[in-house]
Amino acid sequence: MAASMSRCKLRILLKKYDNRHVLKLLSNSYTVESGYQNNGSSKKKTHFGFQSVTEEEKEEKVYSVFKNVADKYDLMNDAMSGGIHRLWKDHFIRRLNPKQGTKLIDVAGGTGDIAFRFLKYACTENNGNLNDFDFTSDFSAEDFEMPDFESEQLLGNQEHTSHVTVCDINQSMLEVGQGRASQAGINQGISWLKGNAESLPVQDNTFDAYTIAFGIRNCTHIDKVVEEAYRVLKPGGRFMCLEFSRVPNPLIRRVYDEYSFQVIPVLGQILASDWDSYKYLVESIRQFPCQEDFKTLIQTCGFSAVTYENLTFGVVAIHSGFKL
Amino acid sequence: MALPLTRICRAIIQTTRRSTQLSSLYCTQSSEDRKKQFDKSLLEILVCPLCKEPLRYDEQKNELISDKIGVAYPIVNGIPNLVPQDARVLKESTGS
Numbered sequence: 001m002a003a004s005m006s007r008c009k010l011r012i013l014l015k016k017y018d019n020r021h022v023l024k025l026l027s028n029s030y031t032v033e034s035g036y037q038n039n040g041s042s043k044k045k046t047h048f049g050f051q052s053v054t055e056e057e058k059e060e061k062v063y064s065v066f067k068n069v070a071d072k073y074d075l076m077n078d079a080m081s082g083g084i085h086r087l088w089k090d091h092f093i094r095r096l097n098p099k100q101g102t103k104l105i106d107v108a109g110g111t112g113d114i115a116f117r118f119l120k121y122a123c124t125e126n127n128g129n130l131n132d133f134d135f136t137s138d139f140s141a142e143d144f145e146m147p148d149f150e151s152e153q154l155l156g157n158q159e160h161t162s163h164v165t166v167c168d169i170n171q172s173m174l175e176v177g178q179g180r181a182s183q184a185g186i187n188q189g190i191s192w193l194k195g196n197a198e199s200l201p202v203q204d205n206t207f208d209a210y211t212i213a214f215g216i217r218n219c220t221h222i223d224k225v226v227e228e229a230y231r232v233l234k235p236g237g238r239f240m241c242l243e244f245s246r247v248p249n250p251l252i253r254r255v256y257d258e259y260s261f262q263v264i265p266v267l268g269q270i271l272a273s274d275w276d277s278y279k280y281l282v283e284s285i286r287q288f289p290c291q292e293d294f295k296t297l298i299q300t301c302g303f304s305a306v307t308y309e310n311l312t313f314g315v316v317a318i319h320s321g322f323k324l
Numbered sequence: 325m326a327l328p329l330t331r332i333c334r335a336i337i338q339t340t341r342r343s344t345q346l347s348s349l350y351c352t353q354s355s356e357d358r359k360k361q362f363d364k365s366l367l368e369i370l371v372c373p374l375c376k377e378p379l380r381y382d383e384q385k386n387e388l389i390s391d392k393i394g395v396a397y398p399i400v401n402g403i404p405n406l407v408p409q410d411a412r413v414l415k416e417s418t419g420s
Binding site for chain 1: 360363365366369370371372373374376377379397400401402403405406407408410
């Protein structure tokens, strides 16, 4: 009786939502007939770094990578980039230039780097004055610190208060971010949410801005991520993506490739005891579309005025688009 | 070229030491914060990721319920988990 009820429920849900997540959800609770599993999407092949895996395997493997690296994520970012990732993120927020009262969703933002920078920028008196804004730009081991916040800056009228919702698929990364927020004394203006970027648990037309930094290349279906971004943004809202990209200059690209494949996995092994995860991370960069192809994809998903800006010889790029 | 490399290596080692201290502090913090409360203001924007309908907060079971399709999403350490494959299908006989 229970089995027939579950199959009945499964048929109803599949008919309505036609979502492969439904299959996985219900297969956790009930035995699913093999026919239902064979709808094609979960068996499709995709890349995990340079490996070929099914889409279902990729989600699990990516989850496992970030669960393994969560504790050392911030340290490794500093080590791999020589601290330059901080400059990239500082510049990213400057480009976003959020005003007070902005509602932001930061997707794949587990440890809170973008969220904390956003709150600091949007809540300070120097808001809008790029030259006077004080970002810590020099890398130093003694400066391994979180941004300083005055809690009074984050209190006040909810409508005029900037707020960031940090969404990530990985619980470990979110808990690291929560810990950092507690450490910095941030207890308002930020919410934490575990969710899938391809199927955000958020109403339409909710946010003023959507950011995703160094996360989209880990998603199985990049087009679905961008479509969801379009859905959850208000009209006039801005999509911004910071991601590793293609280096146009062949000589610089050669040096960058050597550094990526010869040095980064070694650093991963020394500092995080995890060669494989960092090998995946450098391979995944090479699988991501180039600047122009990603720009085209963003336009296809409905965004207008799509532009991109290369940083550090094209090692990373900031893509931006508006929901008009 | 050698000088910046030496500085970077020294910085990495110092950062590792500092990070180890901070990591142990984080462990203490996260164990203390295990009973973090769910931020109810999120209910204004959250929907079921499958059917995109509003969710109901069950404070007793600490779950978010999608009455439309009959699934429950857990809240872990105050963080709502709205990943579909982590949800629990509600039994037909009971509403919660």
